[in-house]
Amino acid sequence: MDETTNEQTTETKPERGFCTGGHVVLRPVKEQDLPELARLLAENPFEREPLPWTYQRLKQKFEDKEKPGLWEDRTHYFTIVRKTGGVVGFLHESEDFNPGVCWNRLHIDEAAADRDLLGPDAIWAYLEYKRRWHNPHRLSFNILRPEEDKAGWLTQAGFELELVMERVLLYRGVPEAECLYTWLSPQALANRADDGPVAGEPGG
Amino acid sequence: MHTIWSGERVRLRPFKDEKEYSGLVDCLHGVPNDFWGAWWDPRPRLAKDFEPAGMLDPVKYSAFAVERLDTGELVGYEEHGGPDPGTIRAWVGTFILPEHWHNGFGVEAKQLCYCYLFENYPVSMVWSSTLANHKRAARGLYESGMHFIGRTQAYHFTDGKYHDQVHYLITREEWERLPVRQVLRRGS
Numbered sequence: 001m002d003e004t005t006n007e008q009t010t011e012t013k014p015e016r017g018f019c020t021g022g023h024v025v026l027r028p029v030k031e032q033d034l035p036e037l038a039r040l041l042a043e044n045p046f047e048r049e050p051l052p053w054t055y056q057r058l059k060q061k062f063e064d065k066e067k068p069g070l071w072e073d074r075t076h077y078f079t080i081v082r083k084t085g086g087v088v089g090f091l092h093e094s095e096d097f098n099p100g101v102c103w104n105r106l107h108i109d110e111a112a113a114d115r116d117l118l119g120p121d122a123i124w125a126y127l128e129y130k131r132r133w134h135n136p137h138r139l140s141f142n143i144l145r146p147e148e149d150k151a152g153w154l155t156q157a158g159f160e161l162e163l164v165m166e167r168v169l170l171y172r173g174v175p176e177a178e179c180l181y182t183w184l185s186p187q188a189l190a191n192r193a194d195d196g197p198v199a200g201e202p203g204g
Numbered sequence: 205m206h207t208i209w210s211g212e213r214v215r216l217r218p219f220k221d222e223k224e225y226s227g228l229v230d231c232l233h234g235v236p237n238d239f240w241g242a243w244w245d246p247r248p249r250l251a252k253d254f255e256p257a258g259m260l261d262p263v264k265y266s267a268f269a270v271e272r273l274d275t276g277e278l279v280g281y282e283e284h285g286g287p288d289p290g291t292i293r294a295w296v297g298t299f300i301l302p303e304h305w306h307n308g309f310g311v312e313a314k315q316l317c318y319c320y321l322f323e324n325y326p327v328s329m330v331w332s333s334t335l336a337n338h339k340r341a342a343r344g345l346y347e348s349g350m351h352f353i354g355r356t357q358a359y360h361f362t363d364g365k366y367h368d369q370v371h372y373l374i375t376r377e378e379w380e381r382l383p384v385r386q387v388l389r390r391g392s
Contacts, residue, residue, distance in 0.1 A: 048290045050263055098360055137366065138358055163354040163371060167328040169291040175328055180356065188358040193365035195335075198342035200352035200372065 015081045019129035021121035023114075026078040026091060026129070029070040033079045034058050036087040044107040045144050045171050047092070080108065080122045088112055089119075091126055100137040100185075102130070106150065119153035127157060127183065137188035144169075145177040154181040205324050206390040207260060209268075209316040214309050216268035216282055216316045218258055224269065225259060226250040228278060232299050239338040241362065262286050268320075270300065270313045279304040282313045284321065292328045293373075294321045298344065305340075314348040315384040322379050329375045335360055336368040345372040349382050 017027030029037060038055040041047045051057070062069055070077035080089035089108040096103065106122065108115040123141075130136045141159065143150045151161070159181040168178040197204030209216040219225040226247055233243040253259065259267045267283040280300035287294055296317050298310045314332075321330055332350065334341035346352065350372035358366035379385075 045290075048288070050288055052289075101359065137361075138356075140356070163356055165293075165331065165353060165371070165373065167375070168293050175292055182356065184358055188366050191364065191366050192358045193337065193362075193367045195337040195367060198336055198339060198352065198370045199346035200342075200350075201370070204342075204352070 015083055015085055017081070018078065019125040020083070021125035023083060023121045024080050024088065024118055024125065025083055026080055026122060026125055029062070029077050029079045029090075031062060033081075033087050034062060037077075037079060037090060040087070040090055040107055040109060043110050044090075044105065045147075045169065045176075046105050046142060047107075078126070080118070082118075088115075089122060091122065100135060100188075102136060102139050104139065104141045106141055106143075106153075116149065116153070119150065120156045123153055123157040123159075135185075137185045138182055140180050140182045143179050143181065144171055145179055146171065151179065151181065157183075159183045206320075207268075208391050209320055210273065210389040210392060211312045211316050211384055212387055213273055213307065213312045214279070214316070215271045215273055216313060216320065217271060218260055219254070219267070219269045219281075222251050222254040224278065225254050225267070225281075228269070228281060232280070232301060239335050239341070239362070240360070262325075263288060268313075268317065270298075270309060272304070272309065277304075279309055280313070282317045284317050286321065286325050287327050292326060294325060294327045294330045296321075296330055296332050298341075310344050311348045312384065314344070315382060316388065318349070318374060318379050318382070319385065319388055322376055327376070329373045330379075331371065331373040333369050333371045336370050337362075342370055342372075348374075349378055350374045351378070 015025040017025035019026045035055055038053055038058045041053040047053055074095040076093045078091040079087055080091060081087050089106065092105040094103045108119045108122065112118060127139065130139060141154055161179060162182040163180040164177050166177045167175040169176060207218050229250055230247065236242045263286055265283065265285055267281045269278055270280040270282055271277065272279050280298065283297040285295045296314055298313055300310045318330055321327055332345050334345065336355065353371050353373055355368045355370050357368050359369040360367045
């Protein structure tokens with residue numbers, strides 16, 4: 001309440017979450033995110049296993065009696081919101097059965113004019129969060145080859161292209177490759193086994 | 205869609221029942237794998253996996269029984285996953301009981317599974333992976349007709365070291381040239 005005017009004020013509280021960058025916050029999905037999240041999930045080429053997400057299906061999952069929400073034991077959806085409010089993307093994290101290994105997907109609203117600012121910021125925030133609380137040894141993001149902007153964001157954040165798997169899925173009618181960008185912890189690199197080449201590999 | 209695929213050494217077929225499937229998996233994974241470690245699931249979970257479609261579900265995790273042609277013995281299983289909607293890839297994995305190693309059963313089981321996948325699903329490639337220190341498995345993938353595509357580094361922890369994972373795939377065009385297609389028998 002504003003005492004000078006005696007009118008109700010609508011002060012906006014800054015967004016809070018699990019990880020905070022310069023421009024965005026990553027937090028578990030809230031019910032209010034679902035309509036916008038459904039639209040963003042539909043934009044991402046990987047988010048269709050086994051079926052495309054719709055608002056109805058997303059809401060059903062969110063309210064599921066046995067596994068409610070979008071935060072399960074090993075699979076986590078983060079909503080990416082601007083610090084000033086407004087859903088702009090999501091990050092989908094899948095923990096491997098190997099401790100410290102995560103496979104991720106990232107999406108920033110294709111209509112956001114400042115997505116080249118938001119994308120790297122979200123990746124940095126996630127990386128800092130993982131390093132602080134989870135002691136990861138390898139973190140990866142799967143992107144499609146045509147997603148060149150994401151490749152740039154990941155490279156900026158210290159991820160390297162590690163693997164290209166050709167003809168993984170149809171994207172706009174064309175068979176496209178999946179590219180894996182990876183960050184490795186210093187201890188993983190220091191303790192990486194030298195197993196030598198395998199069959200079919202140069203020198204193997 | 206045929207569910208029995210025979211080559212020169214082995215036959216892929218559906219498991220007869222849950223008992224046969226769970227018994228084999230329990231036998232194979234009752235002790236940790238030398239490379240992957242513990243790969244064990246409790247029997248009720250295996251039964252739950254088996255129940256809906258006898259391990260031959262077009263989309264979910266699936267597995268064929270691998271049977272020797274000369275003796276009729278069950279020697280392992282060939283796991284695989286068909287394409288999810290929108291994707292055009294499938295994957296395979298092979299487990300053979302140690303007493304039946306070094307007979308080429310795993311290589312032929314993979315090749316028969318490629319036939320099953322490429323003949324029945326709109327896939328453009330089939331992939332698989334193993335660990336860089338598991339040379340025998342990597343060689344089996346290569347000998348089955350797959351080619352090496354790369355590594356994911358420091359993936360799996362064993363005995364104080366992080367081992368790479370190595371990846372292979374076979375394209376539809378490469379599969380079309382495989383000799384196994386000339387000897388393959390469907391449905392017997």
